[in-house]
Amino acid sequence: MKKTNLLVSMLLGVFSFGQVGINNPTPKATLEITAKKIDGSAPEGIVTPRLPGNALFASIALGIYGNDQNGAIVYVTVPADNNKQVGQTIQVNSRGYYYFDADQNEWLKLGSSSNIYNSDGTLSSTRHVTMNGNNLTFVGGRLGMGTNSPDPSAILDLTSIQDGFLTPRMTEVQMNDILHPAHGLVIFCTDCFNDLGCLMVNDSKDLNVPNWGSLCSSNVPTGHITDLQCTSATNAGSLYVGVAASGVSSSIPYTGGNGGTYPSAAFNSTGVTGLTANLDGGSLVNGNGNLIFNITGTPSAVGTASFDITVGGASCTLSIPVVDFTASVLSIECNSAVFSPSSITQGDSYTGTLTVPYTGGNGDLYPQQSFTQNGLTFTLPAGTLATGNGNFVYNIAGTATASGLMTIPISFGSVSCNVNVTVSTGTSVVMCGSSKAWARHNVGADTSLDPDIPVKAINGNYYQWGKIDVVADPDTPPGAISGWNTTPAPNGSWNSSGSELAPMKNTANDPCPTGFRVPTRTEWNVLLSNATRTQIGTSGGSPTNFGFGWVFTCGNNKLTLPAAGYRDPNAGALDNRGLYGYYHSSTESGTTAVYYYDIYISAVVVNSSRTYGWSVRCISE
Incomplete structure (x- = not known):
């Protein structure tokens, strides 16, 4: 009866005043509850609906929320399973209160105390901060970027083997307009020294009278010569109408060089068109020297190709004859x-020859010819045809980028x-965005089999993080698994440097072969960001499904990762x-977790317990 009266009173409160008080006759809000x-003699508080995370995951398919x-608001009693932390429940990874955000279509945790001041973390996406004229100051300590341990002698330690430090860039006028530049202020002047640009430092202690000095080689004088002597040029190679120039160059003498620099340049031909004289940038000698021009393109006719050359303030016209191509077979x-x-392998350096017979040669001279196919350069040196039958012998150099039939x-x-010719499948492949080569097979796979056709023998072994021992294989x-090890390996077990940018293989524990190591989180992200991902085989969770996987492609290169599943962290079940x-x-996450590559509906790098048994795919050191 008391409960009924309370309910009636609450409803009357709602109808009368639009506000409800529990243990409070004068509520100050829509609902006010007073203990x-x-x-402490009685339990007080509000108990919200209590649900396991998997229940919230199950509601996704039903469209409940x-x-x-x-x-x-609900209270999650048990986090969602790892494979159920997707969609609306992607962040339901621990116990606690969660609220549903319909705009983000996600359950978000309430009351997290983690922030930049009291815990480490990982940014989930790019952050932008607008200063609005305010200062951002770090007082005491040291700031490290790319390193967890800034050098004790540095207040700012920037560590990277891939990226540089970029100072503010501005024009010379903007540099000179800086008000009271500090002694030692550094900027990059984009148009100083005749638009070459230079790193500049103010070495004046007088704030009112700055003195900008250069910190780079571009403060040498702009190149200048007295005379450019095209009529004395020495030409190498010959130009034939309709034949692409290969191995053709011209050396032009000059006098009165001042030791200054000159930029790269390209000069197109007139008269006989279709050709370009290319000059690489460099420095003049003090006095007399030579400039080398490489000729590229295909001449359009028989005659004279003329190039109007200007370097270091001097000009002349370079003339090269183009003759008829009379050699024939x-x-x-x-x-x-x-x-x-005879064998060419994708990803492996190749140096050799290709001999192609011909018949009916007319005994004439022919120029050098060169072309590139599938990463290999084929060069036929200049020579003389046999009168009758003979052979073209091409020199080959390079690395085949794709396997399979090459035409x-x-x-x-x-x-x-x-x-x-058939190019054999290589043991490694360089994917876009990196110069490192990825192994084509999982560790423990049969490397004699095609790595792009998922079968049982290419699924490979399972490893716990930081350990070299195989914990399971496809036949387990x-x-x-009896005796499953639930003790996580310590930091540094696979990457003794602890750095993602300069990883150092711990050879005592790393299961990768010589010359390879376990990739970092950053290297997985580079693969994900620069490749197209497609499926191969039929998806379906089953201990006997060895035929499903994911193919990552960029250009002609591809990397196939079998969907081998995992062994659970508590007892090793598949x-x-x-x-x-x-x-x-x-890459470590704290002292007991590690980042791993999760490929399913999406492909992401996430973190979890080190005692899982996962696959290993290696990358070159």
Whole structure:
């Protein structure tokens, strides 16, 4: 009866005043609750709905929470499972109060005390701070970027092997307009020294009279010469109409050089068009010297190609003859072509020759010819045709970027054909955004098999973070593993430097082969950001599904990661094979967790316990 009266009273309060008080006759808000006991003799407070995180995950498929539930509050008793921390429950990773944010379509935690002042963390996205004329000051201590341990002698320690330190950039006029520049102030002047640019420092202690001095080599004088002597040029190689210039250059003498610098330049031909004389930037000698121009392009006609050259304030006209291409063959026998060495492997440096027979040579001279195919440069040196049958011998150098069938176009005059060769699949591949090579197989996989066709033998082994021992392989039964180690490895077990930018392999524990190591979180992110991801095989969580995976491609290069699932951190049972791919990084998170690569609906780098058994894919040191 008391409960009924209370409910009636509450409803009357709502209807009469629009406000409800519990243990309070004069509520100051829509709902005000006053403790009945304040001496600790009775439980007080509000108990919100209590749910496990998996229940909130299950509600996603049913569409339970939407705009109408914006602001709803629950207490999560158990965090959602790792594979259920997606969508609305992507942040439901611990116990606590959560509220539903309909705008973000996510459950967000209430009352987190983590902030920049009392805990470490990772920015989930880019942050922008507007100063509005205010100062940002760090008092005491040292500031490190790219390092967790700033040098004790430095107030600011910037550590990187990939990025540099960029000072403020401005024009010379803007530099001179700086009001009272401090003694030692540094800027980069973009147009100082005839637009070459230079790092500048104010070495004056008088705030009213700055003195900007240079800190770079661009303060040497702009290059100047007295005379450029095109008529005395020495030419190497020959130009033939309709044949791409290869190995053709011209050395032009000059006098009166002042030791100054000159920029790169390109001069297009007149008369016979289609050619360019290219000059790399550099420094003049003091006195007399030579400038080397490399000729590129394909001449349009027989005649004289003229280049109006201007360097260091001096000008002249360079003339190079273009002659008719009279060398000819009756046929090119591409089917009889021979590579030496015969084997070409994707990702491996190759130096060798390609010999292609021809018939019906007319005995004439021919120029050097060169072209690039699949990362390999083919160069036919200048020579003389045989009268009758002979061979074209191409010098080959480079690294094949793609495996599979490679077609090489061979042409001489009006005769052409194609040479076909199969490029073997390499053991590693360089993906976009990095110069490091990724291993094509998981550690423990059968490297004799095609790494891009997911089968049982390429799934590889499972490893706990920081440990070299194999904890499971594709044949290990899916149940719990007796004696599973639940002690996390200490920091530095795989990356002894502790730095993502300058990782150092701990060879005692790292399961990667010589020359390779476990990749860092940053290296996984670079792969994710610079490659296109597609599926291969049929997705479905099953201990026997070895045929599903994810293919990352950039250009002709690709990397396939099998969805090997994982062994759980408590007893080593198998989960999510054929559905998820979990790959280790060497980057630590605190002292008991580690970042790993999670491939499913999305591909992200997240962190979790070090005692999981995950796959390892290596990257070159």
